[in-house]
Amino acid sequence: MQRRIPRLAAGLVAAAGVLALTxxxxxxxxxxxxxxxxxxxxxxxxxxxxxIGSSGDAETAAVKQQVADWSKSSGTKAxxxxxxxxxxxxxQGFASGKPADVFYLGADxxxxxxxxxxxxxxxxxxxxxxxxxxxxxxxxxxxxxxYCAPKDFSTLALEINTKLWDxxxxxxxxxxxxxxxxxxxxxxxxxGKVTGLVTSNEYQRLGAFMTEAGGNxxxxxxxxxxxxxxxxxxxxxxxxxxxxxxxxxxxKDVGAGWGGEAFGKQLAAMTIEGNWITGAMKSDYPGIDxxxxxxxxxxxxxxxxxxxNCWGIAAxxxxxxxxxxxxxxxxxxDDQLAxxxxxxxxxxxxxxxxxxxxxxxxxxxxIDSAAFAKGVPTAVGxxxxxxxxxxxxxxLKTADxxxxxxxxQKNLSALQG
Amino acid sequence: xxxxxxxxxxRRPHGAGIRRGQTAAGLLFTAPAVILLVVFxxxxxxxxxxxxxxxxxxxxxxxxxxxxxxxxxxYAAITSGGGLAESDFGTSLxxxxxxxxxxxxxxxxxxxxxxxxxxxxxxxxxxxxxxAFYFPSVTSSVAITVLWFFLFNPSGxxxxxxxxxxxxxPNWPADADGVLHDLLGLVGVQSPPxxxxxxxxxxxxxxxxxxxxxxxxxxxxxxxxxxxxGTFMLLFIAALQNLSQEVEEAAMVDGASAWQRFRLVTLPQxxxxxxxxxxxxxxxxxxxxxxxxxxxxxxxxxxxxxxxxLSYQAGFINQQWGQAAAIAFVLFAIIVVLTxxxxxxxxxxxxxxxxxxxxxxxxxxxxxxxxxxxxxxxxAIAGGVADRRGGGGDL
Numbered sequence: 001m002q003r004r005i006p007r008l009a010a011g012l013v014a015a016a017g018v019l020a021l022t023x024x025x026x027x028x029x030x031x032x033x034x035x036x037x038x039x040x041x042x043x044x045x046x047x048x049x050x051x052i053g054s055s056g057d058a059e060t061a062a063v064k065q066q067v068a069d070w071s072k073s074s075g076t077k078a079x080x081x082x083x084x085x086x087x088x089x090x091x092q093g094f095a096s097g098k099p100a101d102v103f104y105l106g107a108d109x110x111x112x113x114x115x116x117x118x119x120x121x122x123x124x125x126x127x128x129x130x131x132x133x134x135x136x137x138x139x140x141x142x143x144x145x146x147y148c149a150p151k152d153f154s155t156l157a158l159e160i161n162t163k164l165w166d167x168x169x170x171x172x173x174x175x176x177x178x179x180x181x182x183x184x185x186x187x188x189x190x191x192g193k194v195t196g197l198v199t200s201n202e203y204q205r206l207g208a209f210m211t212e213a214g215g216n217x218x219x220x221x222x223x224x225x226x227x228x229x230x231x232x233x234x235x236x237x238x239x240x241x242x243x244x245x246x247x248x249x250x251x252k253d254v255g256a257g258w259g260g261e262a263f264g265k266q267l268a269a270m271t272i273e274g275n276w277i278t279g280a281m282k283s284d285y286p287g288i289d290x291x292x293x294x295x296x297x298x299x300x301x302x303x304x305x306x307x308x309n310c311w312g313i314a315a316x317x318x319x320x321x322x323x324x325x326x327x328x329x330x331x332x333x334d335d336q337l338a339x340x341x342x343x344x345x346x347x348x349x350x351x352x353x354x355x356x357x358x359x360x361x362x363x364x365x366x367i368d369s370a371a372f373a374k375g376v377p378t379a380v381g382x383x384x385x386x387x388x389x390x391x392x393x394x395x396l397k398t399a400d401x402x403x404x405x406x407x408x409q410k411n412l413s414a415l416q417g
Numbered sequence: 418x419x420x421x422x423x424x425x426x427x428r429r430p431h432g433a434g435i436r437r438g439q440t441a442a443g444l445l446f447t448a449p450a451v452i453l454l455v456v457f458x459x460x461x462x463x464x465x466x467x468x469x470x471x472x473x474x475x476x477x478x479x480x481x482x483x484x485x486x487x488x489x490x491x492y493a494a495i496t497s498g499g500g501l502a503e504s505d506f507g508t509s510l511x512x513x514x515x516x517x518x519x520x521x522x523x524x525x526x527x528x529x530x531x532x533x534x535x536x537x538x539x540x541x542x543x544x545x546x547x548x549a550f551y552f553p554s555v556t557s558s559v560a561i562t563v564l565w566f567f568l569f570n571p572s573g574x575x576x577x578x579x580x581x582x583x584x585x586x587p588n589w590p591a592d593a594d595g596v597l598h599d600l601l602g603l604v605g606v607q608s609p610p611x612x613x614x615x616x617x618x619x620x621x622x623x624x625x626x627x628x629x630x631x632x633x634x635x636x637x638x639x640x641x642x643x644x645x646x647g648t649f650m651l652l653f654i655a656a657l658q659n660l661s662q663e664v665e666e667a668a669m670v671d672g673a674s675a676w677q678r679f680r681l682v683t684l685p686q687x688x689x690x691x692x693x694x695x696x697x698x699x700x701x702x703x704x705x706x707x708x709x710x711x712x713x714x715x716x717x718x719x720x721x722x723x724x725x726x727l728s729y730q731a732g733f734i735n736q737q738w739g740q741a742a743a744i745a746f747v748l749f750a751i752i753v754v755l756t757x758x759x760x761x762x763x764x765x766x767x768x769x770x771x772x773x774x775x776x777x778x779x780x781x782x783x784x785x786x787x788x789x790x791x792x793x794x795x796x797a798i799a800g801g802v803a804d805r806r807g808g809g810g811d812l
Contacts, residue, residue, distance in 0.1 A: 085733075087733050087734050088733045091475060091732070091733045091736070094475055094476045094477075095475055095476070095477070095478075097477050097478070109734065109735075112734075112735060112736040113736065115474070115736070116474035116475050116476045116736055117474070117476055118475070118476045251591075252588055252591030252592075252717070253588070255571035255572060255588050256571075257590075315476075316476075316477075381501075381735060381737075383734065383735065384501055384502075384505070384735060385501060387715075387719070388501055388504075388505075388719070391593070391717075391718035391719045392718075394593055394717065394718050395593075411500070411501045414500055414501070
């Protein structure tokens with residue numbers, strides 16, 4: 001026994017060494033995209049993979065259908081895969097050197113991938129480049145390069161429960177257009193179990209009021225932190241006043257998971273959500289009558305927040321030329337309206353806006369808000385700062401707004417270092 | 418006899434050869450497991466170690482040309498500098514520490530209690546209870562997590578039950594208040610004293626370190642106790658069934674009560690199993706991930722953020738792979754240090770000669786206890802119990 005153990009150990013070490021070497025040799029070596037280059041883009045014969053973070057069967061089926069149609073007309077094969085965890089699957093693809101060719105990419109995480117060099121900056125090659133909403137293009141610009149084509153977008157608007165509205169003796173002319181009016185109607189609507197306005201406590205909702213006061217966490221190109229501005233302070237003070245006097249409550253305080261739930265259960269007479277709420281109301285609370293109006297204007301005019309995704313193309317894709325063609329097709333007016341019909345997203349190009357309004361006349365407030373909507377910060381690492389801010393906004397009612405915004409300013413400023 | 422002679426005769430010249438053959442066979446038989454361990458454990462761990470000291474951004478191989486060695490920069494980012502990375506790491510350690518402090522003792526005690534229950538001979542339907550108690554352990558943790566968060570929904574079953582006895586339950590998944598802070602609030606301590614508010618560690622003030630688990634974290638704590646105590650119950654049952662009945666009976670004859678028999682005879686004999694259970698519990702609780710990933714994602718207010726989930730988030734969401742790997746290695750170090758500490762606390766202490774003599778044993782008295790057999794040690798202790806009943810012994 002005594003003699004055998006060192007030999008066994010030596011054998012194991014040798015085996016480990018050999019394995020490590022072979023493993024490195026086969027898998028972790030340099031990865032250069034195969035295929036020939038054409039106009040700076042790679043082009044090959046292989047099939048394209050499209051990785052999507054789908055909201056459900058309707059979305060998956062619609063994307064599959066449009067991609068299949070493109071395959072038929074272009075002759076390039078393409079398969080659509082619905083990711084169970086998009087960020088994780090993207091990361092694995094980029095690390096292995098064999099990522100999906102085309103994929104969904106959120107505005108909040110896009111800069112992380114752009115920074116690491118995983119994305120193809122193809123925005124300027126798009127034929128329909130001028131048709132995208134300028135604010136959306138800004139969301140997908142990193143270091144002055146327009147990286148990827150906006151896929152669709154959402155904006156926040158005010159949803160009003162019409163039955164509760166009428167019961168409080170309010171009329172159509174009372175629809176709030178200023179902060180003061182919002183306060184007045186919300187106070188009238190607060191009665192018993194019903195709170196006038198219920199929203200979640202995230203920056204992703206309250207930030208709309210920052211834009212109405214003329215502020216935001218960062219400037220439009222996400223290159224400068226502006227969190228501790230007087231405008232932001234004014235906006236949060238307005239929210240805090242509402243919470244203190246009780247006509248505004250956060251979802252967690254009425255026992256709801258999000259604004260739509262509080263609204264659907266009639267714990268809230270009004271809420272602030274994006275156009276995703278329409279699908280949830282239809283499926284979960286079909287009995288509730290409501291209308292959608294633009295958010296009231298603040299001291300600096302109208303404002304709201306927008307959220308968007310883009311069609312990313314991998315820098316390591318062996319067939320970038322075909323991928324760009326596919327994206328051009330998928331963001332065309334026809335295809336975007338087909339998506340809108342199937343599962344409701346708002347088209348990212350201005351020329352399709354009228355088509356969307358015809359499809360959804362009751363929800364035109366959402367797309368009308370695009371004119372004055374601002375994006376959320378997209379700087380590398382800003383998601384963490386926003387998450388941190390959200391955790392503090394939960395106790396906004398008693399918080400010291402100045403120090404809260406100062407911390408956020410400090411954290412955002414650190415990102416540019 | 419003949420064959421035996423032949424074998425003996427043949428072994429002399431080729432003895433070493435046979436042994437060599439055994440070594441080769443041994444290596445061959447262990448090879449699949451060893452190869453799997455190396456490929457899926459050793460190599461990835463070494464790669465992660467490299468990533469934690471490199472500036473790899475997440476694209477292509479960490480060993481490719483553009484990736485540089487940056488020393489301990491990633492470790493510095495999560496442990497100093499006053500940035501968000503530091504306070505997030507501090508928060509996650511705080512959360513996990515409270516989680517461990519509550520889950521490990523609770524699940525061990527519950528597992529031991531359940532094991533003792535289903536191990537008693539008088540209990541009817543033992544098989545049924547064993548299965549019932551073990552069932553949560555074999556169910557998918559994702560399924561149970563979803564179910565658990567459903568139960569703890571503000572309008573869910575737990576609050577409905579609390580409502581029956583007149584308590585208005587909290588909004589469990591959204592309540593970020595620390596339980597200790599809440600309790601201190603009840604006795605009138607609303608804001609921190611200056612010495613707690615000003616100092617701090619890892620970007621978190623001492624006052625926040627003392628917050629206790631948040632109400633939201635209690636969901637995950639109860640879930641962990643519920644699912645893992647079944648597994649550990651199984652370990653305890655196996656150990657209990659291995660205990661010799663004679664020792665128990667000897668203690669009974671000596672007049673030890675049921676509680677004394679359990680505490681002074683059974684429990685010391687379970688020490689090896691207790692060590693296993695505590696170690697597995699400690700490792701498992703410091704690595705809690707799936708409940709956070711499927712259930713709370715760090716909410717409410719980052720109070721269910723754990724180092725394992727933070728590591729995942731830093732890597733897969735924020736593409737800070739170096740920091741993610743650094744978090745993983747700090748976590749690894751914490752687990753190793755705590756396990757060593759616990760090993761030291763639970764180390765086998767021989768019964769001292771002085772105590773032996775006091776308890777009426779003298780070396781050579783019967784000689785057997787010198788074998789240091791655990792059973793006999795227990796018997797000696799049980800003897801001590803009897804002595805104490807007589808007013809002589811002192812444990």
